[in-house]
Amino acid sequence: SQQGEEDPQALSIQEGENATMNCSYKTSINNLQWYRQNSGRGLVHLILIRSNEREKHSGRLRVTLDTSKKSSSLLITASRAADTASYFCATVSQGGSEKLVFGKGTKLTVNP
Amino acid sequence: GAGVSQSPSNKVTEKGKDVELRCDPISGHTALYWYRQSLGQGLEFLIYFQGNSAPDKSGLPSDRFSAERTGGSVSTLTIQRTQQEDSAVYLCASSLDSPGIGHTIYFGEGSWLTVV
Known part of the structure; x- marks a missing residue:
């Protein structure tokens, strides 16, 4: 079963706008990771945030984590057409298997 | 190469073949x-190897699916008596150690399986 659930399922914005994607999960986690997928092939790791961190930045990416609400958000600032992709959150549950469980993803379209 | 390599990249097979x-x-x-x-869906976990052992194979959908890893390196996923619902992209990934302690995983480009 899916651990993370992204919201929205699809998002369409204009170039230059910010894009915000949310992820909710069910169990206590060690860390949460965000990945990007182009054209239904391999995923690329974007950023990892540990359970004791609240916010992390990497370039135009900003990730927040609220463990009390079991949720995370990914913000892409000043979006570009090249940011068009599907974005997935993934978690590893505390005390369980070391498998990384992915949500269903948010499909982002950035229109030029 | 430096990345995760998967083969074949595309495979069309007849229903019932392995x-x-x-x-x-x-x-x-x-x-x-x-x-x-x-197509258009999220990633469904199948199996996880640590070295040659599989501590979690809970995602294998049926006994038609099996996987092995030898020498702590190459892995083979075998699907017996394929069905049309097996059509999907099969993605492999690896990490230096457990993602639970903060290691990220690196994906291959996937093997697209079509069962006709």
Whole structure:
């Protein structure tokens, strides 16, 4: 079963706008990771945030984590057409298997 | 190469045939994962290897699916008596160690399986 659930399922914005994607999960986690997928092939790791961190930045990416609400958000600032992709959150549950469980993803379209 | 390598990249097979999908992880990576992704869907976990052992194979959908890893390196996912619902992209990934302690995983480009 899916651990993370992204919201929205699809998002369409204009170039230059910010894009915000949310992820909710069910169990206590060690860390949460965000990945990007182009054209239904391999995923690329974007950023990892540990359970004791609240916010992390990497370039135009900003990730927040609220463990009390079991949720995370990914913000892409000043979006570009090249940011068009599907974005997935993934978690590893505390005390369980070391498998990384992915949500269903948010499909982002950035229109030029 | 430096990345995770999967073969074949595309496979069309007839219903009822067996298929083998191969994954070459990044050298030195102890953890290896198989996922399945149907068109427009999220990633479905299949199996996780640490070294040659599989501590979690809970995602294998039926006994037609099996996977092995030898020498702590190459892994093969075998699907016996393929069905049309097996059509999907099969993604392999590896990491230096457990993602639970903060290691990220690196994906191959996937093997697209079509069962006709």
